Amino acid sequence: MALSAPTISFVSLGCPKALVDSERIITRLRAEGYALTNRHEGADCVIVNTCGFIDSAKAESLEAIGTALAENGKVIVTGCMGAQPQSISERFPDVLSITGPQAYESVVEAVHRAVPPAHDPKIDLVPPQGIKLTPRHYAYLKISEGCNNRCSFCIIPQLRGRLVSRPLPEVMREAERLVAAGVKELLVISQDTSAYGLDRRHERTSWKGTDLETRVLDLARALGSLGSWVRLHYVYPYPHVDALIPLMAEGLILPYLDIPFQHASPKVLKSMRRPAAREKTLQRIEKWRALCPEIAIRSTFIVGFPGETDADFEELLGWMSEAKLDRVGCFIYEPVNGAAANDLGLPMVPQEVAKARHDRFMRHQQAISLEKQRAKIGTEVLAIVDQVTPKGAIGRTKHDAPEIDGTITLSSQKPLAVGEVVTAKVKRAQAYDLHGVVV
Numbered sequence: 001m002a003l004s005a006p007t008i009s010f011v012s013l014g015c016p017k018a019l020v021d022s023e024r025i026i027t028r029l030r031a032e033g034y035a036l037t038n039r040h041e042g043a044d045c046v047i048v049n050t051c052g053f054i055d056s057a058k059a060e061s062l063e064a065i066g067t068a069l070a071e072n073g074k075v076i077v078t079g080c081m082g083a084q085p086q087s088i089s090e091r092f093p094d095v096l097s098i099t100g101p102q103a104y105e106s107v108v109e110a111v112h113r114a115v116p117p118a119h120d121p122k123i124d125l126v127p128p129q130g131i132k133l134t135p136r137h138y139a140y141l142k143i144s145e146g147c148n149n150r151c152s153f154c155i156i157p158q159l160r161g162r163l164v165s166r167p168l169p170e171v172m173r174e175a176e177r178l179v180a181a182g183v184k185e186l187l188v189i190s191q192d193t194s195a196y197g198l199d200r201r202h203e204r205t206s207w208k209g210t211d212l213e214t215r216v217l218d219l220a221r222a223l224g225s226l227g228s229w230v231r232l233h234y235v236y237p238y239p240h241v242d243a244l245i246p247l248m249a250e251g252l253i254l255p256y257l258d259i260p261f262q263h264a265s266p267k268v269l270k271s272m273r274r275p276a277a278r279e280k281t282l283q284r285i286e287k288w289r290a291l292c293p294e295i296a297i298r299s300t301f302i303v304g305f306p307g308e309t310d311a312d313f314e315e316l317l318g319w320m321s322e323a324k325l326d327r328v329g330c331f332i333y334e335p336v337n338g339a340a341a342n343d344l345g346l347p348m349v350p351q352e353v354a355k356a357r358h359d360r361f362m363r364h365q366q367a368i369s370l371e372k373q374r375a376k377i378g379t380e381v382l383a384i385v386d387q388v389t390p391k392g393a394i395g396r397t398k399h400d401a402p403e404i405d406g407t408i409t410l411s412s413q414k415p416l417a418v419g420e421v422v423t424a425k426v427k428r429a430q431a432y433d434l435h436g437v438v439v
């Protein structure tokens with residue numbers, strides 16, 4: 001079928017932060033009259049938003065560029081891998097343009113050069129919430145770019161630069177627009193959410209007549225006033241994070257804290273150069289649970305980091321037994337080109353040892369998760385509907401973020417709608433997922 005508007009095929013790889021970049025580029029292109037397709041063939045050009053975090057992500061990005069070149073030929077590359085353009089241009093000299101992350105303007109300019117817009121911008125081509133790649137009832141809200149930390153396994157600060165926080169009123173205006181357009185759950189993302197506003201020296205500002213400081217506490221409180229669910233991701237356990245917990249207890253924001261602890265051995269954390277690594281996390285977790293018994297703590301861990309010994313790993317498992325976290329992800333360490341961890345002079349952990357540790361870690365945590373999930377049987381939980389099914393719906397409780405956590409299968413007598421929040425009685429539980437009946 002011939003399409004009258006110039007057509008762009010878009011490939012979005014990587015993390016939720018990259019997804020937000022994709023949404024912004026797409027929103028802008030749609031506003032200018034470009035149409036989108038998911039087929040490279042027949043499109044006027046292809047944009048590939050790459051991820052350059054670990055080697056497997058880079059390989060996936062390079063493969064996507066290769067496919068786009070083979071199937072279309074006119075390819076624009078952006079995203080994290082674009083921060084090291086030679087890694088792309090050496091292999092694919094024919095790509096039209098390579099830009100780094102957040103370079104929306106340059107991407108749009110490259111599209112203009114490759115395929116001029118058909119007509120003047122018409123803003124009414126764009127729905128009020130912008131074009132979102134995530135389903136309409138939840139949206140990622142990016143509050144800052146970059147990171148001031150220097151975790152030794154990570155090259156994000158090299159790729160994305162130092163922390164740049166968005167002004168608080170700007171974030172609030174975007175959040176308001178999203179909620180007005182029907183978004184029921186805001187997922188706050190950044191590289192380091194706790195550090196929000198540091199670069200702006202926590203400047204005082206005002207939103208709707210309320211004086212606010214540019215810091216995560218005031219932002220969370222303001223977001224909580226909009227009436228949608230508000231979920232915080234990538235929160236580091238700096239001392240001021242304690243002040244967020246009462247907002248969860250009040251129900252202003254979701255009782256869900258995504259804190260990437262990465263390890264528990266002080267020695268490994270020191271080699272990882274993790275921010276706030278010396279905070280007494282077990283005592284903090286206990287305190288948070290006392291303040292907000294409903295809180296769910298999610299975290300990710302890396303096993304097989306250079307220099308990790310059996311004793312370090314056992315320490316991690318012991319810590320997990322005490323912390324009893326609610327949601328946990330675990331990765332096997334993968335060296336990243338350009339990361340400081342490669343030059344620490346620490347012995348690499350053999351792959352088979354790292355794999356065995358990963359499997360043991362997951363089994364260990366699964367038992368903890370199952371026990372916690374089973375304790376919910378017979379209780380009533382709130383769930384947001386993600387997808388309607390013939391017998392009810394698939395949803396998520398307040399303790400489950402989309403894409404990374406579990407789901408609740410909902411049986412219901414009455415028809416349910418996507419984005420609806422319902423109360424369900426939990427009937428069955430597995431390590432990650434629940435089954436409930438809508439009451």
Ligand code: SF4
Pocket residue numbers: 147148149150151154155156157191192275
């Ligand atoms: S906090 Fe550490 S892991 Fe996260 S982006 Fe910053 S440097 Fe990377």
